[in-house]
Amino acid sequence: MTMIAKGLEGVLFTESKLTFINGAEGVLTHLGIPIQEWAEKSTFEELSLALLDAELPTAEELARFDAELKANRAIPREVEDLIRNMPKGVNPMQALRTAVSYLGLTDAESEDVTPEARRAISIRLIAQFATIIAAINRVQEGQDIVAPRADLTHAGNYLYMLNGKEPTAEQARLFDIALILHADHGMNASTFTAIATSSTISDMYSCIVSAIGALKGPLHGGANEQVMVMLDEVGSPENAVDYITDKLNRKEKIMGVGHRVYKNFDPRSRVLRDYAAHVAGKEGKSNYYQILETIEKTVVDRIGDRGIYPNVDFYSGTVYADLGIKKEYFTPIFALARISGWCASVIEYSKNNRLLRPDAYYIGQKNARYVDLKDRK
Numbered sequence: 148m149t150m151i152a153k154g155l156e157g158v159l160f161t162e163s164k165l166t167f168i169n170g171a172e173g174v175l176t177h178l179g180i181p182i183q184e185w186a187e188k189s190t191f192e193e194l195s196l197a198l199l200d201a202e203l204p205t206a207e208e209l210a211r212f213d214a215e216l217k218a219n220r221a222i223p224r225e226v227e228d229l230i231r232n233m234p235k236g237v238n239p240m241q242a243l244r245t246a247v248s249y250l251g252l253t254d255a256e257s258e259d260v261t262p263e264a265r266r267a268i269s270i271r272l273i274a275q276f277a278t279i280i281a282a283i284n285r286v287q288e289g290q291d292i293v294a295p296r297a298d299l300t301h302a303g304n305y306l307y308m309l310n311g312k313e314p315t316a317e318q319a320r321l322f323d324i325a326l327i328l329h330a331d332h333g334m335n336a337s338t339f340t341a342i343a344t345s346s347t348i349s350d351m352y353s354c355i356v357s358a359i360g361a362l363k364g365p366l367h368g369g370a371n372e373q374v375m376v377m378l379d380e381v382g383s384p385e386n387a388v389d390y391i392t393d394k395l396n397r398k399e400k401i402m403g404v405g406h407r408v409y410k411n412f413d414p415r416s417r418v419l420r421d422y423a424a425h426v427a428g429k430e431g432k433s434n435y436y437q438i439l440e441t442i443e444k445t446v447v448d449r450i451g452d453r454g455i456y457p458n459v460d461f462y463s464g465t466v467y468a469d470l471g472i473k474k475e476y477f478t479p480i481f482a483l484a485r486i487s488g489w490c491a492s493v494i495e496y497s498k499n500n501r502l503l504r505p506d507a508y509y510i511g512q513k514n515a516r517y518v519d520l521k522d523r524k
């Protein structure tokens with residue numbers, strides 16, 4: 148009997164040294180180091196470099212990488228103009244996809260697919276994603292673009308470019324941790340898409356534009372925005388049980404819960420839940436957190452036995468909202484972090500490339516004859 152791995156579940160198509168996930172036990176490691184340790188001890192810059200080179204950097208290597216990121220933060224004038232001329236009210240992920248595609252046109256090295264060029268382009272992309280996303284957000288809000296600063300961390304500089312004022316050290320670190328938690332996650336749909344594009348030996352910008360498109364969907368990165376839409380629909384904690392029960396009775400999916408690999412818990416959602424609780428502790432911010440807690444309990448009571456628990460998208464939004472980020476930008480923020488994982492995975496796969504080309508089991512007609520248009524009913 149022909150076996151079809153629907154959704155490619157459980158299919159191993161390559162080897163990787165970057166990320167290990169044990170979904171049954173809620174384990175996630177990068178280079179063998181648990182995600183909790185990366186979140187507690189490291190920075191987004193360090194994790195990005197570790198992923199790109201598949202090894203822990205020395206202090207000197209990290210300082211050089213950090214300087215390279217800072218030197219590459221500014222985006223070309225043409226890309227700024229493109230962002231300024233985008234229609235108002237566009238979907239920010241479409242805007243990001245368009246801006247990154249255009250950025251490729253301005254990069255003289257963009258068609259170079261050697262490992263050295265792929266790595267150099269990756270550094271520029273990691274640096275410039277932040278500038279592009281902040282610029283899109285500000286222009287769409289009718290504000291001027293804020294130029295990047297080289298004296299702030301990657302996370303701190305993003306919040307500065309977004310809000311036009313320097314974040315507190317606590318805000319910058321909280322955002323840094325959120326970026327760490329989202330930086331890479333094995334063969335998720337967007338990383339797989341980036342690799343599929345790169346397997347044809349296409350250019351780095353095409354790989355990343357494909358990945359942005361895959362991340363955008365509500366079954367993947369787009370779920371974080373949908374969680375916030377759900378929270379607003381629920382309105383207050385008292386409505387949460389009925390809201391979720393109705394949805395489940397109608398066989399509708401609850402956003403921010405369930406995962407292809409985690410069937411017990413997603414370790415990133417645990418870390419984010421703690422930060423969401425911290426944020427909720429602040430005056431006037433507790434409503435969202437209470438609704439989320441009630442939704443989590445209701446979902447776990449109803450369908451937890453089917454392995455459905457909060458994923459990384461469930462609690463992230465309340466943390467972002469506290470940093471002044473609007474829900475329409477939650478998914479671009481995911482991309483701001485995941486660019487490191489996308490680039491690292493493309494670089495790793497390219498070293499031992501083979502064209503990705505799965506197959507479909509044919510269930511259509513056989514031996515059919517062409518019928519002239521005039522004879523068709």
Ligand SMILES: CC(=O)SCCNC(=O)CCNC(=O)[C@H](O)C(C)(C)COP(=O)(O)OP(=O)(O)OC[C@H]1O[C@@H](n2cnc3c(N)ncnc32)[C@H](O)[C@@H]1OP(=O)(O)O
Pocket residue numbers: 154335365366367368370399400401402403404405406407408450453455458459460
């Ligand atoms: C960063 C990330 O990408 S994390 C994931 C973000 N996405 C979301 O939060 C969207 C909501 N979640 C989902 O849609 C799913 O859990 C996915 C797509 C993430 C993974 O699911 P898959 O492994 O493909 O499982 P699939 O969608 O086939 O669901 C299996 C069963 O569980 C149910 N189920 C899965 N997730 C949910 C959910 N969120 N709410 C309700 N039921 C669910 C399905 O309805 C299905 O039930 P059935 O067997 O009766 O038809």
Ligand SMILES: O=C([O-])CC(=O)C(=O)O
Pocket residue numbers: 329331332333334335336406407408458459
């Ligand atoms: O791994 C997945 O399928 C989705 C996910 O959690 C991520 O990309 O972070």
